[in-house]
Amino acid sequence: MNSSVKNQVQLKIWIRGQIDPDWSEWFSGLRTQHSAEGNSLLFGLVQDQAAFFGCLNRIRDLGVSLIKIEANFKGGLC
DSSP states (O other): OOHHHHTOEEEEEEESSOOOGGGGGGGTTOEEEEOTTSOEEEEEEESSHHHHHHHHHHHHHHTOOEEEEEEEETTOOO
């Protein structure tokens, strides 16, 4: 497994409110999906833990509420 794949993080981030799909690039290329309840799911692969935390920082900067986060670190946490 090469190092770029090893460091990737599979993300699913649920937030309150709807995020426009045009913001995908701002969230490291994560795709968006809206729920019937009016919330958003951001999902996809990001390059590494730094990109993962960058996404969380952007969510914080927007002032939206997190509902749930699932992160699968391809190479483990260490």
